[in-house]
Amino acid sequence: xxxxxxxxxxxxxxxxxxxxxxxxxxxxxxxxxxxxxxxxxxxxxxxxxxxxxxxxxxxxxxxxxxxxxxxxxxxxxxxxxxxxxxxxxxxxxxxxxxxxxxxxxxxxxxxx
Amino acid sequence: xxxxxxxxxxxxxxxxxxxxxxxxxxxxxxxxxxxxxxxxxxxxxxxxxxxxxxxxxxxxxxxxxxxxxxxxxxxxxxxxxxxxxxxxxxxxxxxxxxxxxxxxxxxxxxxxxxxxxxxxxxxxxxxxxxxxxxxxxxxxxxxxxxxxxxxxxxxxxxxxxxxxxxxxxxxxxxxxxxxxxxxxxxxxxxxxxxxxxxxxxxxxxxxxxxxxxxxxxxxxxxxxxxxxxxxxxxxxxxxxxxxxxxxxxxxxxxxxxxxxxxxxxxxxxxxxxxxxxxxxxxxxxxxxxxxxxxxxxxxxxxxxxxxxxxxxxxxx
Numbered sequence: 001x002x003x004x005x006x007x008x009x010x011x012x013x014x015x016x017x018x019x020x021x022x023x024x025x026x027x028x029x030x031x032x033x034x035x036x037x038x039x040x041x042x043x044x045x046x047x048x049x050x051x052x053x054x055x056x057x058x059x060x061x062x063x064x065x066x067x068x069x070x071x072x073x074x075x076x077x078x079x080x081x082x083x084x085x086x087x088x089x090x091x092x093x094x095x096x097x098x099x100x101x102x103x104x105x106x107x108x109x110x111x112x
Numbered sequence: 113x114x115x116x117x118x119x120x121x122x123x124x125x126x127x128x129x130x131x132x133x134x135x136x137x138x139x140x141x142x143x144x145x146x147x148x149x150x151x152x153x154x155x156x157x158x159x160x161x162x163x164x165x166x167x168x169x170x171x172x173x174x175x176x177x178x179x180x181x182x183x184x185x186x187x188x189x190x191x192x193x194x195x196x197x198x199x200x201x202x203x204x205x206x207x208x209x210x211x212x213x214x215x216x217x218x219x220x221x222x223x224x225x226x227x228x229x230x231x232x233x234x235x236x237x238x239x240x241x242x243x244x245x246x247x248x249x250x251x252x253x254x255x256x257x258x259x260x261x262x263x264x265x266x267x268x269x270x271x272x273x274x275x276x277x278x279x280x281x282x283x284x285x286x287x288x289x290x291x292x293x294x295x296x297x298x299x300x301x302x303x304x305x306x307x308x309x310x311x312x313x314x315x316x317x318x319x320x321x322x323x324x325x326x327x328x329x330x331x332x333x334x335x336x337x338x339x340x341x342x343x344x345x346x347x348x349x350x351x352x353x354x355x356x357x358x359x360x361x362x363x364x365x366x367x368x369x370x371x372x373x374x375x376x377x378x379x380x381x382x383x384x385x386x387x388x389x390x391x392x393x394x395x396x397x398x399x400x401x402x403x404x405x406x407x408x409x410x411x412x413x414x415x416x417x418x419x420x421x422x423x424x425x426x427x428x
Contacts, residue, residue: 055292
């Protein structure tokens with residue numbers, strides 16, 4: 001499923017100006033521990049987290065993530081947003097909790 | 113590590129039924145005579161035909177239905193009298209792996225393929241189409257891989273010397289979380305430009321990020337130096353202290369001395385050094401309390417086979 005289809009189906013709010021919304025997404029990973037994400041998430045995944053500081057963009061870049069979903073209506077810090085825009089990495093915000101958004105992604109056929 | 117079989121599986125998830133199906137479909141109408149079906153099948157040398165009314169699928173009819181009609185000896189029969197109604201279908205947007213499972217379950221020779229939104233017939237797929245589609249994709253990936261390899265060898269062949277190494281160094285500022293990860297992300301881009309294999313880049317990215325974060329989290333700062341030869345990538349990370357008291361303990365999964373505020377940011381979970389070890393072929397950690405720590409890593413380039421990797425346990 002393409003990133004832009006996820007936005008539509010999950011009613012995500014795109015907070016960054018990224019245009020990279022055609023990437024095909026098959027996997028997702030939910031964790032707030034950066035080392036855990038580095039070690040276990042598959043390349044190209046969508047990452048679900050509550051961390052909003054700018055280091056999440058570095059992690060997303062290193063793992064070639066298709067996007068980051070911030071849960072509980074969190075918004076990225078200004079510095080995070082600036083860096084995400086530079087690197088063209090989409091950051092989304094959802095009002096749902098981690099549990100709820102992960103359930104919905106799973107329903108759409110996204111796997112770990 | 114990824115095996116070739118995983119790669120094939122990946123392709124089967126990546127490719128959609130719509131990518132592998134035949135789009136040019138021979139069809140018949142429900143009111144066509146069975147004699148016409150007989151002709152169509154022998155002209156096109158096919159063993160099954162979807163029955164279409166308007167643009168919607170009404171049924172499917174195969175060679176076994178044709179034989180049944182012939183042996184019944186009924187003349188002037190119509191397709192709709194012999195076809196299978198409401199046949200099992202696939203949708204063009206389903207992954208190819210799903211199609212394989214359906215073939216396996218139902219043992220059919222073919223499936224009509226529908227567009228999910230309009231419900232119209234858009235193609236037909238057989239086991240042979242799946243194999244052809246997968247092979248085409250593998251060929252395409254292989255060509256891309258060859259281009260990458262060419263670029264890598266190109267770089268080292270363009271510059272002449274008996275021994276060549278390229279060294280790139282970065283300065284890491286301690287406690288500066290705002291710029292943390294800069295060295296690793298920049299280096300990942302450099303390695304891509306040099307045309308290194310994706311698997312090597314992936315491991316180098318994880319190992320260097322963890323090493324960089326350790327310097328940011330725990331020390332007053334340091335340097336990170338990447339040296340690339342045609343044989344291996346060496347990463348040397350040096351910091352100015354405080355040093356590690358017990359290296360054995362620090363290497364343990366989950367052991368951490370990070371302060372609570374650092375852990376709240378998602379760092380310092382005690383996974384950094386074990387992650388580094390997992391990603392490198394050789395790892396050496398030297399530390400003097402009060403002076404500093406030097407971490408040396410090696411990742412073999414071009415050796416993508418786990419069994420050929422140098423065992424880190426034996427060396428550290």
